[in-house]
Amino acid sequence: MSANNRRIRRIIVDLLWEHGEMTKEGMASLLGEKKTIRTVPSPHSLSALLSKNPQVVPVGSEIV
Numbered sequence: 466m467s468a469n470n471r472r473i474r475r476i477i478v479d480l481l482w483e484h485g486e487m488t489k490e491g492m493a494s495l496l497g498e499k500k501t502i503r504t505v506p507s508p509h510s511l512s513a514l515l516s517k518n519p520q521v522v523p524v525g526s527e528i529v
Contacts (some may be wrong), residue, residue, distance in 0.1 A: 470514060472501075473496070473502065473506065473514060474514055474517070474518050476496065476499060476501065476502065477492060477496070477514065477515065477518065477521070478518065478520050478521070480492065480495050480496070480499075481521065486524050486525075488527055489508060489511055489512065489515070490508075492511065492515075493505050493506070493508070493511060496511075
């Protein structure tokens with residue numbers, strides 16, 4: 466599972482580089498469009514993946 470998480474973290478950094486800052490929901494939708502990802506991580510596991518990556522920095526919040 467750790468190899469899969471590493472691959473997803475790398476894809477997340479690439480997507481952030483290409484598309485700029487976005488919410489977790491936006492990241493999940495872009496991950497769903499990628500053909501190399503079999504299943505999109507749940508919101509909780511996506512949060513864990515983002516928080517364990519030192520390249521990802523929170524820049525603000527979104528009011529819903």
